[in-house]
Amino acid sequence: MTFARHLFAALLLGLSFATAPLPAHARDDAADKPVVVFAAASLKNALDAVAREWTRSSGVEVKASYAASSALARQLEQDAPADLFISADTAWMNYVADRKLIAADSRLDLLGNRLVLVAGPDWKKGDVDLGPGFDLSGALGAGRLAMGDVNSVPAGRYGKAALTSLGLWESVASRVAGAENVRAALALVARGEAPLGVVYKTDAAADPSVRIVGTFPADSHPAIVYPAARLTTSDNGQAAAFLKYLASAPARKIFEAAGFAVLAPASGS
CATH class of the missing domain: 3.40.190.10 (Periplasmic binding protein-like II)
Known part of the structure; x- marks a missing residue:
């Protein structure tokens, strides 16, 4: 070849x-x-x-x-x-x-989503009216308010904005149990480690051990x-x-x- x-x-x-x-x-x-x-x-x-x-x-x-x-x-x-x-x-x-x-x-x-206030299985006070006159500090008793970190977690930012808009933030700012995300905040309430928490409506629906006791007005925080x-x-x-x-x-x-x-x-x- x-x-x-x-x-x-x-x-x-x-x-x-x-x-x-x-x-x-x-x-x-x-x-x-x-x-x-x-x-x-x-x-x-x-x-x-x-x-x-x-x-x-x-x-x-x-x-x-x-x-x-x-x-x-x-x-x-x-x-x-x-x-x-x-x-x-x-x-x-x-x-x-x-x-x-x-x-x-x-x-x-x-x-889109909604922002709600949830309570754990031991809550006996019924639903609340989330308005400017609501005594959130009194409702917490000796406990803390669970919510996402207000400086970084979106649910925490929305929650702080809503509470500020309603004139409630100053009364609870020092009593917030900040969590790394919204599901961690939900878990604090579900386990009874916090009497109340600020989470999304969908989170509350995903955990039967908590109940929604109030819904924040849509105009109290930026749209989710x-x-x-x-x-x-x-x-x-x-x-x-x-x-x-x-x-x-x-x-x-x-x-x-x-x-x-x-x-x-x-x-x-």
Whole structure:
């Protein structure tokens, strides 16, 4: 065989490797890569249920990490790997947006919520009227008011704003049991470690050991909005599909059953 024929045969062999289809397991690994979601702690029950439905229909797993929006935003700032971020307020989504961490065209206002006052299983005083004349300090007795950290946790920020608006903050500011997220505040009340707590309506609905004793007026605090967006570092092609699914009819049904208001326009997923 001449040198030219040797060269031609080598090129032909290389071309056959280059054009050969990927092994089935390689294609499946790419298609089955989980969608990693960083989400506000208050979303856990509902978002887990939505994720299960999507996995059932799509075959793609969702791995969700739940914490205070502030903690998640700072993790993203430190290059924590994630595909989607769902915050419990616009401030922490703006924080990551300012650092060019989200795809701006993917951002949407997904959900809304309400702020409530909850009591534990030993509460005997009935419902309260959350207005300027309410004696919140007296209602606490010797106990403390559980709520998210008012300097960083969205539920804590909303709670402080509401209490300030109603003229109640000064009377309880020194008696707040600050928690790392809203679910931790809820747990303090559920365990009887705090007689009252300020949480989202959806959190109260998720724990039968607490009861709502009052709902804060909607105009006493900024609107509670959960924005969602895809991270710019995400290379997961399924991330956009799951983000779209969050506003679909099956997802809306689950979110609304949990007590959320769905703000995003209905998607076709």
